[in-house]
Amino acid sequence: AQSVTQLGSHVSVSEGALVLLRCNYSSSVPPYLFWYVQYPNQGLQLLLKYTSAATLVKGINGFEAEFKKSETSFHLTKPSAHMSDAAEYFCAVTGTGGGNKLTFGTGTQLKVEL
Amino acid sequence: ETGVTQSPTHLIKTRGQQVTLRCSSQSGHNTVSWYQQALGQGPQFIFQYYREEENGRGNFPPRFSGLQFPNYSSELNVNALELDDSALYLCASSSTPLFDSDTEAFFGQGTRLTVV
Numbered sequence: 001a002q003s004v005t006q007l008g009s010h011v012s013v014s015e016g017a018l019v020l021l022r023c024n025y026s027s028s029v030p031p032y033l034f035w036y037v038q039y040p041n042q043g044l045q046l047l048l049k050y051t052s053a054a055t056l057v058k059g060i061n062g063f064e065a066e067f068k069k070s071e072t073s074f075h076l077t078k079p080s081a082h083m084s085d086a087a088e089y090f091c092a093v094t095g096t097g098g099g100n101k102l103t104f105g106t107g108t109q110l111k112v113e114l
Numbered sequence: 115e116t117g118v119t120q121s122p123t124h125l126i127k128t129r130g131q132q133v134t135l136r137c138s139s140q141s142g143h144n145t146v147s148w149y150q151q152a153l154g155q156g157p158q159f160i161f162q163y164y165r166e167e168e169n170g171r172g173n174f175p176p177r178f179s180g181l182q183f184p185n186y187s188s189e190l191n192v193n194a195l196e197l198d199d200s201a202l203y204l205c206a207s208s209s210t211p212l213f214d215s216d217t218e219a220f221f222g223q224g225t226r227l228t229v230v
Contacts (some may be wrong), residue, residue, distance in 0.1 A: 005175075019166040019228055027179070032213065032214065032215075034213070036221075041223070042224075043118070043204055043221035043222050043223045044204065044206075044221040045221070046218055046219070048183075049166070051214060051215035052215075053215065059166075068118050090156050090157070091122050092156075094213045096167070099212065099213060100162050100164075100170045100211045100212055100213070101147065101170055101172065101213075102149075102157075102159065102213055102219075104149075104154055104156030104157045105156050106154075107154075107155070108157050110153065111169050
């Protein structure tokens with residue numbers, strides 16, 4: 001079964017600094033991968049997704065992620081953090097070609113400090 | 115705003131009781147998926163409904179059941195509530211049952227269930 005591992009349950013960065021949130025997947029074939037953001041007391045919002053097209057995926061709010069098969073990784077980055085980026089971020093996976101369920105990681109809480 | 119509405123937003127139940135959570139899907143969407151998010155955890159797939167039929171189920175006991183109505187809104191029912199059922203319950207609405215390159219699932223804000 002596919003799964004994802006998010007390294008670091010809490011990440012703290014300074015405003016204007018690089019954001020790097022890590023996600024590694026476990027699958028024998030490249031799956032579809034997603035990053036979601038969850039603000040306090042809200043549902044999940046899709047940031048971006050990889051579905052076997054370009055390996056560098058650009059999403060909303062300046063975020064991007066690169067699919068690296070050799071490293072089984074799909075890390076999320078943003079060049080310059082903003083206070084409004086403080087939230088919880090979830091990496092998720094589904095089967096190659098699409099699946100009817102998303103399997104989520106345990107999440108990374110991003111804190112942005114002045 | 116995603117157009118996916120869940121009700122109620124919060125509720126408190128006693129162990130052993132039954133609860134019904136509701137999800138109004140986005141216009142044009144025929145698929146609703148339900149997830150349980152325990153505190154400090156990622157969401158866990160409960161089940162999916164597609165055109166009023168269950169279309170996949172996660173590792174949850176039968177006391178978790180659901181319905182989808184002709185207008186594609188959905189209910190999640192949990193019987194014999196246990197303390198561990200305390201969680202945020204999220205529903206996701208989509209235009210197809212597959213999460214693929216063309217489909218985006220839109221999540222509601224969730225229902226926070228507390229079992230005491």
